[in-house]
């Protein structure tokens with residue numbers, strides 16, 4: 001009886017389950033049927049595939065089905081890669097429309113797709129990091145795009161004026177291409193623009209006044225171009241501006257004084273302004289300032305005290321200016337502070353005690369200034385760079401933890417920058433593989449030391465920021481010199497000491513081991529930097545790949561340098577030029593593989609000293625035997641005590657002298 005009841009129950013349950021399942025399947029099927037892409041949009045996608053050179057969309061399945069060729073899961077293996085067609089299926093009648101296309105990091109080698117104009121609901125197109133060429137198609141004037149990125153490609157020609165017709169645009173990024181010519185005034189029609197990035201192109205001319213109409217601007221980036229004239233006064237119209245980045249834009253100073261009206265700015269990065277200098281701009285009202293870089297802007301005057309009251313300030317970079325006078329003494333309000341770069345100014349007076357005694361999580365770079373000398377060993381900290389911080393115009397005496405003692409005269413120094421000790425022929429290249437740092441000067445060696453300044457902006461710090469590793473097998477001779485290289489995001493000095501004064505041949509070895517030159521977005525980077533020897537520029541806007549005629553190829557720069565105060569200084573500097581986003585974000589700045597420094601004169605005593613040593617090795621034992629024999633004879637053990645001969649005494653006195661002059 002009980003068994004029968006349980007059987008019935010079980011059957012009922014199974015039936016219910018089956019009914020539920022069928023219902024579910026039906027509803028899923030219904031939903032899938034409802035989620036079909038309008039057929040004209042499916043056709044447009046096929047045209048787009050041809051135009052951009054996309055081979056792997058599966059046209060047998062519906063583009064809105066989320067099948068993996070249309071929506072590929074992201075993977076940490078390929079951080080730049082993104083492949084996604086996004087549909088909105090909530091339109092009346094259950095029709096789907098394409099609203100976004102992401103084709104990132106795919107090396108697509110076609111052109112920008114004209115046919116997106118046939119996707120009337122498309123709002124977001126992101127083609128970051130491909131190998132697309134040509135320019136922006138005229139058809140795009142009739143799209144309703146809101147977000148558009150064609151960054152990191154090899155697009156060229158002028159920015160077309162009809163780009164100004166896409167008045168729906170809120171975000172525009174064309175950085176890391178080769179667009180040239182002037183910015184068309186029609187871009188001033190893009191009144192909904194919030195964020196615009198034109199960096200790392202070859203744009204020129206002045207910024208058109210029409211851009212004053214972009215009153216919703218929050219972020220503007222114009223770095224690494226060839227603009228002319230001043231940063232325009234009309235920037236004061238951009239009242240909503242939050243981030244402004246103009247590093248090596250080509251502009252001349254001064255910074256417009258009315259920048260003080262842009263009180264909402266939290267990130268201000270202006271560097272490498274040309275022309276005559278100016279006073280420090282008034283940015284006191286920007287109370288939310290978080291990242292402030294005014295580097296290499298030829299700014300004069302004193303350090304603005306109000307900066308130490310900015311509670312949100314994390315990074316302050318005022319390096320390479322002409323700031324004078326004392327630093328403020330109170331830094332208590334800088335509760336968010338991480339890094340300060342005051343490198344190469346003319347600051348003087350004492351170094352505030354707070355800076356010396358601070359927690360080492362704050363990184364400070366005071367190198368190349370004119371502070372009052374501070375006593376060693378307080379200046380020996382990993383995160384406080386005091387290299388030449390009190391040089392006072394005299395390069396022979398940088399402030400160091402070391403004394404200025406040299407245990408030996410040097411005529412040659414060889415360094416395997418970024419790598420371990422290695423031997424090539426008879427030459428030993430010293431290791432230079434200590435990790436770098438943002439504000440680091442730790443003089444561990446007697447003969448040469450490294451001062452490093454700068455961190456990589458816009459990315460999280462990694463070990464790769466200061467030392468590069470080769471990405472492919474290197475086939476040049478002496479490849480062990482090139483498998484690692486020293487990098488710097490701003491400035492790097494090799495300071496070589498204890499050299500005997502005279503002329504030296506300096507050979508700087510370079511090979512580009514990070515950027516690639518294949519038909520890929522990995523090949524779209526341009527590393528450009530300057531090199532100074534003894535403070536004179538020897539390489540300006542230097543591009544290793546250009547000079548070596550390819551990646552993984554060697555270029556050796558040779559020059560003769562006069563050493564007059566026993567020290568030689570080689571400094572690499574990033575002046576904001578080139579790209580910062582290829583092969584990936586944060587790849588930029590000088591790279592150096594090895595250094596040879598050799599005197600062009602014969603070490604004067606080297607030969608003599610060698611002979612002296614050889615003579616000593618041979619003669620000394622003989623001498624002691626002789627002394628022994630002489631003593632024995634003198635004491636009469638060898639007989640003939642009475643026949644002492646003053647002649648022998650003379651030899652005894654003269655013998656050491658003979659050794660000396662040998």
Ligand SMILES: *[C@@H]1O[C@H](CO)[C@@H](O)[C@H](O)[C@H]1NC(C)=O
Pocket residue numbers: 032035064065066
């Ligand atoms: C595709 O994925 C999106 C987001 O995950 C989702 O909203 C949509 O319903 C999916 N479409 C289909 C047909 O499964």
Ligand SMILES: *[C@@H]1O[C@H](CO)[C@@H](O)[C@H](O)[C@H]1NC(C)=O
Pocket residue numbers: 088089090091099
């Ligand atoms: C999809 O389109 C409908 C109709 O235009 C709109 O109301 C909805 O906000 C859209 N959904 C998304 C996620 O954009």
Ligand SMILES: *[C@@H]1O[C@H](CO)[C@@H](O)[C@H](O)[C@H]1NC(C)=O
Pocket residue numbers: 138141142162165
């Ligand atoms: C852009 O808009 C202007 C007028 O607003 C129009 O004359 C011009 O034809 C448009 N350009 C394109 C390429 O559609």
Ligand SMILES: *[C@@H]1O[C@H](CO)[C@@H](O)[C@H](O)[C@H]1NC(C)=O
Pocket residue numbers: 170171194195218219242243
């Ligand atoms: C523009 O940048 C701001 C941050 O400054 C961000 O909050 C906003 O979402 C961006 N706008 C667009 C359209 O991407």
Ligand SMILES: *[C@@H]1O[C@H](CO)[C@@H](O)[C@H](O)[C@H]1NC(C)=O
Pocket residue numbers: 180181202204
């Ligand atoms: C940049 O444009 C200028 C003309 O404005 C041209 O002379 C120069 O060759 C261009 N540079 C590159 C790298 O194409």
Ligand SMILES: *[C@@H]1O[C@H](CO)[C@@H](O)[C@H](O)[C@H]1NC(C)=O
Pocket residue numbers: 188209210211212213
């Ligand atoms: C800004 O826009 C206004 C109205 O849209 C227009 O009259 C004015 O000429 C524009 N300014 C510039 C400098 O183009």
Ligand SMILES: *[C@@H]1O[C@H](CO)[C@@H](O)[C@H](O)[C@H]1NC(C)=O
Pocket residue numbers: 233236258
């Ligand atoms: C700067 O702003 C003030 C106040 O808004 C204004 O009177 C002045 O004309 C502006 N200066 C320039 C150069 O635009």
Ligand SMILES: *[C@@H]1O[C@H](CO)[C@@H](O)[C@H](O)[C@H]1NC(C)=O
Pocket residue numbers: 274275276277278298
């Ligand atoms: C900086 O400005 C001064 C005077 O204003 C000028 O003499 C000097 O040449 C400028 N320096 C640079 C690097 O342009």
Ligand SMILES: *[C@@H]1O[C@H](CO)[C@@H](O)[C@H](O)[C@H]1NC(C)=O
Pocket residue numbers: 346348370392393
């Ligand atoms: C450095 O400071 C000293 C005074 O401490 C001053 O005499 C000298 O002119 C300064 N040098 C530079 C380059 O500013």
Ligand SMILES: *[C@@H]1O[C@H](CO)[C@@H](O)[C@H](O)[C@H]1NC(C)=O
Pocket residue numbers: 393394395396397
């Ligand atoms: C620099 O310092 C060295 C050593 O202290 C001294 O011999 C030399 O005269 C100084 N040079 C100048 C220009 O002051």
Ligand SMILES: *[C@@H]1O[C@H](CO)[C@@H](O)[C@H](O)[C@H]1NC(C)=O
Pocket residue numbers: 470471472473474475479483
């Ligand atoms: C770097 O170069 C060395 C020497 O050619 C080679 O053995 C090594 O495999 C290379 N590393 C990579 C990641 O290709």
Ligand SMILES: *[C@@H]1O[C@H](CO)[C@@H](O)[C@H](O)[C@H]1NC(C)=O
Pocket residue numbers: 507556557558
């Ligand atoms: C520098 O000297 C090396 C030999 O040490 C030579 O191979 C190289 O071509 C020279 N570089 C230039 C640019 O002449």
